[in-house]
Amino acid sequence: MSTKVSPPQAFLRFFRWFCDRSLHPYVEGDLIELFRERVERYGKRKADLLFIVDVLFLFRPGIIRPLFMNQTTTPMGIYENYIKIGWRNLLRNKGYSMINIGGLAAGMSVAILIGLWIYDELSFNKYHENYDRIAQVYRMETWDGVREANTAQTTGLGTLLRNEYGSHFDRVTMVRARTEERVISSIEKKFTETGFFIQAEGPAMLSLRMKYGSPDGLKDMNSILLSSTVAKKLFGDTDPVGQSISMDAKWDLRVAGVYQDIPKNSDFHDASYFATLDRYLDGWASLNAWDNYHMYVYVQLKEGADFETITSIIKDCTLPHLNEEHTQTNPEIFLHPMKKWHLYSEWENGFETTSNKLMTVWYYGAIGVFVLLLACINFMNLSTARSEKRAKEVGIRKSIGSLRRQLVQQFYGESFMVSFLAFVIAIASVQLGLPWFNEISDKNISIPIAEPKFWLSGFAFVLVTGLLAGSYPALYLSSFSPARVLKGAFKPGRGGATPRRVLVVVQFSVSILLTIGTIIVYQQLEFAKNRPVGYDRQSLIGLRAASPEFHGKYDVLRNELKNTGAVVDMAEANYSITDIRGWNPGFSWGEKKYEPAFNTIFVSYDYGKTIGWEFIEGRDFSREFASDTAGIVINESAAEIFGIKKPVGEFLKWAPGGTDRGTFKILGVVKDMVKGSPYEPTHPSVIFLSRYDMQWLYVRLNPGVGTHDALRKVERVFATLVPSAPFDYTFADEDYAAKFEEEERIGKLAALFSALAIIISCLGLLGLAAFTVEQRTKEIGIRKVLGATAASLWRMLSREFIILVTIACFIAVPLGCYLMNAWLQQFIYRLPLGWEVFAISCVGGILITIITVSFQAMKAAATNPVSSLRSE
């Protein structure tokens, strides 16, 4: 029969593929009918040909199916329905929706903030284009049996690397170790600025973005590059290239270029200028010295070279240049790549250890995850709690023919919708809160709006949150059996009770843990702040005597200042009072030699009176005894090391590095001064009298005169006597407070995060309590009718929650104890952990729970039973 002959299959398939679904069967019918007739009339070959022609002619608009419409029509309708129902549900339960979305948004904001913060930490120094190839030269040495990593190098090393090993590097540059504070002045303005003294190749290595001039501008010893902020302060908006400025009123420098300010997340961010290293050395030190460690050396590798290989080449390069004493420390040179500078720069006995910064990144990361988890838990809790309302819907959908898969889809869809809404709110609130967050975290973070990666991760984030938050309701609600639900025999509230309880416990454990952490951070901070510092910080101002003009004006200045009546006294010292620089070994007492180095400070006669030394024994330097120029004052720790029973009046010999500096009489012993980290033990100090090389000037203001007036008077004296130096003073108490910045930042952020965690948890609790009360409305009504008192009802409703939070306390306390103990270990001067913190946190947690729950419980207990029983 004719069924055997069939038209060319390829074309028939092609036709089926492109043809409009609504036309397809009829037209195909026509084609086949025609084909069969033609087979009989003309034979198969011609019929095939004609069939092909027909098909090709059918390939025209009007017959070809539309591209999209047909495939998607069916599911679209149901999705629309899901969205509609989801939206209506949100609107119908405004209170719950607000708690849900608000809580999730709060959690997301925290997570986004922390995410941005971590991103900022991880992308540190990426501003520099040669990021991947720059390394700092480190030196590992053994001192007193301990391997130490050092950054300060000799000029000899830098020169050696450049001359002998230059083939391995694109660039080698030396920088004066640490920033230098200098007074920079144009004709009419002067400012104290911090910056670097660097070799000519440095700016190109750091890829400074030039606004004016070129990064190669440092070829000439008397040139300087300024940051755009400083350039603007000095010269306004004009191009200052070629203008001259003076530094510390002794050098005239030519501005060779202006670079864009280096952003905060670079290790060079505080560079307000780059001057030449030659200018700094100024002939007093050579570029090939091997005895002075005052340089940082940076190298830029050749393309494709790796740090380890080069390290193994240069490892021992310094050995031939060091004396025997030094080679015994077994110095090894190594390269520390720029990408590890920020988070991986701590060593312990020669091995890299997890740095505090990295720990902080981990801590914050964990907090972010936890807070987000809390918000998700809320969402899950409330959704399961509300499931009774949705149970009927699920039953009906199922009996109409909804598959379980579809219901799962629906509930996931809803949770995605909510998490997306929350994301939008979170983005908005992060945008609003960023300036404030930047201030406490000392960052300069912005939302990278133009970055597709950010949005991509944002949406991934919504997806994950949606999944996390929606899983429980999606899988749980969709499992309801329709028959039981519709009959009303189903009590979903009971079903989800245990997991819900577990979630509440988790939530409160985290909240209480964070509270404990915050309180301990703050206590440690207060503890260190209240540490006795050995001098009087109040109304003491310090400034850098950074101008040659100060020379020989000590007495005039002091007298003039004292004459104003606003000043109690004035003194000078070679180092700042909040600085621990100046270490020298070589002290001996009779036959007894002392190995360790002491913190040596040089001061003027009036130092003790000015800063307010507290003497334990002996007396201060005095002009009345001419022999006091060969006198010293030591501190308690030093006295302890010297081990002299009656130190006052004894003589110490000092011969640092073999050169005899003479014999000194101990005049007095003072209490230790906390100059360095307030968490470290104080250092043994020996204080000498000197008139030379004084860098710092201290003025004690008269507390009887108002600070403002006193400062004006002091400034006037400075302006007449040392007009070239800017009156850039700092208060000693403020300098001291700056030492707490890092911990204060951690404290503030921890407070912020734990406050949010508690708010989120309470929101969740509020929602749950409201739900319980609503579920038991009738029961409460009946109880009241039978004579239950408000107090007993309150007890009944609050009991469960209080038990849960108490369990949470039992989890949080040991965990907090363990974690905070670990945190405190990093401080030597630390707070003893007391039980009070834990008690306060737990009682606080329980109190907040009671308040939150009581609000709902009291409302329920106060309602008129008539109104609750009359419904239905």
Place this chain on the structure above:
Amino acid sequence: MKKFQLGEFEEIVILTVGILYKEAYGVSIKKEIETRLSRNVSVGALQTALKRLEDKGYIKSFDGESTEERAGRPRKYFQITALGKKAIEYKKSTRESLYRAIPKIALKANMIGV
């Protein structure tokens, strides 16, 4: 006045649908046009025209029986709607009025010219 849109081929198709009355479906329409007007009609052109006519509401369709010779595919029969009827009447009357408006002489002159 463009009250009724009806192309030349569409006009032929709708008239043929009318001729075939209850027997108008793809293949029969094609054959009818081919025999009456002795011109070739491709399935594609025909189907497009039918679809357009249907979209304009001049003809309507209903499913017919499915037969063995069509490998089980149903036929789709077409019928002229009231609107379709108006459309062809309008077309016919406009043509006639135009034709009648031609002066006799013009036709003759044309003949001479040819």
